[in-house]
Each structure stands twice: as C-alpha cells, then as structure tokens.
C-alpha cells in the first residue's frame with residue numbers, strides 16, 4: 001500500500017512570514033494536496049531568546065490569507081498533536097535520555113566562556129569551522145553536582161552521512177565536517193535539528209521539502225534517524241531564490257519586498273501571489289502560466305522542480321496580479337480596492353465606477369490611490385486652459401448647450417453629442433478630444449473622456465463648463 005503523503009511547514013516565530021518561506025510552505029502544501037495527503041503547520045518555538053511576540057500569528061494569518069491552509073496546526077485535535085514544539089518538551093527529553101543511556105550522547109559541562117575560548121583558538125590556527133573540542137567526551141568531569149549541562153551527540157569522525165535527495169540525487173556529507181553537537185541546551189530546550197527529527201518522525205512526515213541551506217542540517221538529521229532506527233523521509237532541497245541581480249534573496253535585500261504582508265498592503269491578490277510562487281522553482285509541462293489553486297493541485301509534481309536557482313521577477317508578479325484584478329467581478333473589485341481610498345469622500349457608487357474604469361490597468365491595487373485623484377482634484381483654469389478655450393470657443397459653446405439639454409446622463413448619449421459636435425465643426429480624433437480632455441482633467445492622456453464625464457456626472461461637468469467662461 002502506498003503511504004499517505006504528509007508534509008509540513010515548520011517556521012519559528014522569530015520573524016514575519018517571508019516570501020521564501022511562503023514558497024516553501026506552498027510547495028509542501030501543493031504536494032500534499034496533489035496526493036490527497038496532509039499538510040501540517042508546526043511552530044518551532046524552542047529558541048526562546050529569538051522568539052518574537054506576535055510573529056507566530058503573522059505566519060498563520062498570512063498563510064490563511066495566501067490560502068495555503070494547513071490541515072493540522074497548533075490547536076488542532078489530532079493524535080499527532082500538539083503542533084507547537086514548546087508543548088512537546090517531554091518528547092525531546094525522553095529521546096535525549098535514550099541517547100545518553102546508549103552512550104551515544106553525553107553531558108557537556110563546558111561554560112559559554114570555555115566554548116568561546118576554544119572556538120577562538122581554533123580560528124587562530126586557521127580552522128574555518130571550529131568544532132567542539134571533545135573535552136567532556138574524552139574526560140567526563142567529576143564533582144558536577146548542581147552544575148548545569150547541555151547534552152551533546154557524539155559524532156564519530158569517520159562516517160559519511162548519505163541520502164538520496166529527490167531533486168539532487170545522492171548526497172554525501174562527511175561526519176568529520178560536523179563535530180559533536182548539542183541536542184539539548186542547558187535550559188533544557190532542544191536544538192533545531194534534534195526537535196525536527198523527533199517531530200517529523202512522530203508526525204509521520206513522509207516528504208521534507210525545504211531550502212538548500214538546510215543540507216548540513218539534513219546530514220545531522222540523517223545521522224539521528226539512523227541512531228533511532230527510524231525511517232528517513234524523502235528529502236527535497238529546493239534551489240535558492242535570487243533577485244534580479246542573481247543574488248540570493250536575503251532578508252536584508254531591499255530590491256524585493258520581503259514579507260507576504262508587504263504584498264497584501266500594496267494590493268496584490270492572494271490568488272496572484274499563490275500563482276506566482278508556484279512557478280518560483282517549479283514549472284509545468286506546457287506554456288500556460290495562469291493557474292487557479294485547484295488546477296495547480298491537479299498538476300503539481302516533484303518532477304517539475306527546478307535544479308537551477310529561481311529568479312524573483314517582480315514584473316512578472318505584477319503582470320499576473322493585473323490579470324487577476326481584471327477578472328474580479330464588481331463587488332469583489334470594490335471590496336479589494338476600497339480600503340486604499342477609504343479616506344476619500346466621494347459617493348461609494350462613484351468609487352465603484354472609478355474602480356471599473358481603471359481595473360484593466362492596475363498592477364498593484366494601491367495604484368488606485370493616485371488614479372482616483374483625477375476625480376477628486378480641483379480642475380484648474382490656468383493660462384494653458386484659457387488658451388485652449390480661446391482656440392476652440394465654438395466647441396465648448398456647443399458642448400455646453402447640448403449637454404445642458406441632456407436629461408439622461410448616459411455614456412452613449414454623451415458620446416453621441418461629442419461626435420455630433422465634432423462632425424459639425426469638422427474636428428476629428430485628437431483635434432476634438434485633446435482640448436476637451438485637457439480642460440476637463442488638466443492632463444494630456446488618461447482613460448476615455450466619455451467615461452470620465454459620465455463618472456463626473458452632469459453637475460460637475462456643467463460646473464466646469466460654466467466656470468471657463470468662453
């Protein structure tokens with residue numbers, strides 16, 4: 001029988017939901033769903049010093065926003081629960097003690113200072129990655145009553161840690177590059193690699209998809225799986241994400257918005273971000289680029305994962321976002337855009353018309369903030385406007401008279417009037433529309449003039465025409 005696929009995303013609550021983390025979460029989610037499996041969110045909050053208030057919720061909130069919804073998460077009732085490491089300490093203590101009893105691990109009483117001194121000495125000797133000096137392994141100290149200790153795993157230096165990476169093939173890392181590492185800190189909190197293995201095992205994780213920066217971690221973890229005699233999950237180390245200069249995306253990189261919250265704030269639709277992230281290091285067999293979540297779940301597979309770094313192309317995301325905005329129905333468009341212009345005091349019905357007018361050009365929702373100015377700004381009658389009016393006097397006189405008679409303020413009626421006047425005065429194209437546009441908007445270009453006048457309404461249009469005193 002084929003094993004049920006179970007994947008997980010396991011962030012620590014030390015920062016906001018990062019766009020790279022979102023890609024990892026999304027791939028694990030898609031793979032689980034593509035196989036009718038289970039996707040778990042596990043919060044790894046045992047590094048107490050680095051935990052930040054509220055960041056766990058940021059991760060969870062924005063996963064839900066992105067529609068990467070875990071089947072199991074902190075608070076879920078399930079035999080694999082709890083899904084928060086700070087509530088699983090008994091597990092880690094039990095297995096640390098098991099390793100102690102088997103003499104595979106030992107107590108280390110070295111102080112921070114001693115460890116620091118040893119590291120510095122090694123660095124001075126030219127050793128680039130210092131390791132524990134094995135002091136407590138070689139000579140277990142006596143008279144240790146009440147002294148605090150950590151627990152270290154002994155790593156013999158003549159082994160190779162090997163596994164078959166689903167994306168990269170066989171990977172082999174010599175144990176000599178690792179050294180004896182701490183599994184349980186002196187505050188009795190587990191370290192990342194130790195807790196990770198125990199949780200992945202007891203939660204039945206079958207596939208671990210994560211960034212390639214975890215390769216050394218995986219070597220340590222493979223060692224632990226072997227010591228516990230547990231099945232090793234499939235490891236898939238995703239390639240890095242690079243920016244437009246082909247540099248690895250880092251949290252300090254200012255050329256790319258780092259957090260999922262940034263995208264929400266600027267008016268990206270979650271469906272667009274979801275669609276975009278799915279292709280950040282994965283591709284389907286055909287050329288199509290726009291996929292719904294349901295379609296992606298149907299076609300996502302590990303064979304489409306890229307072996308080359310994936311480039312974060314914000315222009316592409318903007319293009320995708322624009323397509324998704326164009327597809328929004330009127331009510332959804334209104335709900336999406338109105339928060340950006342909530343301080344602007346014009347009737348909601350008029351806002352709806354303005355949103356519709358601009359929706360085909362919006363790459364980010366926030367752009368509406370600037371665009372709506374066309375309808376809220378005061379129209380100036382400066383010298384350039386006066387000049388235009390002087391040169392097109394009859395045009396404005398006729399427009400005033402005709403529009404004044406118009407009772408049903410409808411787009412096609414306004415268009416008929418403008419066309420009729422143009423025909424009468426023998427004005428076509430730009431010669432007809434430019435003077436009108438400039439006088440009504442003080443701008444050289446923009447959306448169709450007829451639509452602008454329609455949204456202005458009769459009162460505002462006639463007010464402007466009255467003010468220009470032709």
Ligand SMILES: [Zn+2]
Nearest residue numbers: 108109110136
């Ligand atoms: Zn020690």
